[in-house]
Amino acid sequence: xxxxxxxxxxxxxxxxxxxxxxxxxxxxxxxxxxxxxxxxxxxxxxxxxxxxxxxxxxxxxxxxxxxxxxxxxxxxxxxxxxxxxxxxxxxxxxxxxxxxxxxxxxxxxxxxxxx
Numbered sequence: 001x002x003x004x005x006x007x008x009x010x011x012x013x014x015x016x017x018x019x020x021x022x023x024x025x026x027x028x029x030x031x032x033x034x035x036x037x038x039x040x041x042x043x044x045x046x047x048x049x050x051x052x053x054x055x056x057x058x059x060x061x062x063x064x065x066x067x068x069x070x071x072x073x074x075x076x077x078x079x080x081x082x083x084x085x086x087x088x089x090x091x092x093x094x095x096x097x098x099x100x101x102x103x104x105x106x107x108x109x110x111x112x113x114x115x
Contacts, residue, residue: 004012011021018040023031034042043051 006022008022011019019035021033023033
């Protein structure tokens with residue numbers, strides 16, 4: 001592990017196209033600004049771990065369950081979600097409520113706790 005010392009507004013460059021800038025330093029907190037190309041995914045460690053865990057579960061479902069029970073289900077994967085659809089649906093897709101658009105979800109979010 002490379003350990004560097006930086007002051008606020010100082011930066012480091014990774015691979016020539018990723019720039020990390022120290023925005024502010026406070027008691028027990030460091031704020032970083034990250035500039036990277038759009039094809040580079042940036043996640044916090046806990047989010048990265050959850051995504052890997054979900055990926056492991058999904059791969060186990062799609063590859064490991066080649067039994068008679070898996071014949072009754074079909075695995076459907078989208079860009080953000082994955083679900084298992086039964087071979088005989090109990091309700092029609094038209095009867096279910098349409099999903100909310102992503103840009104309207106933020107208005108249902110609770111406000112941040114005041115400091």
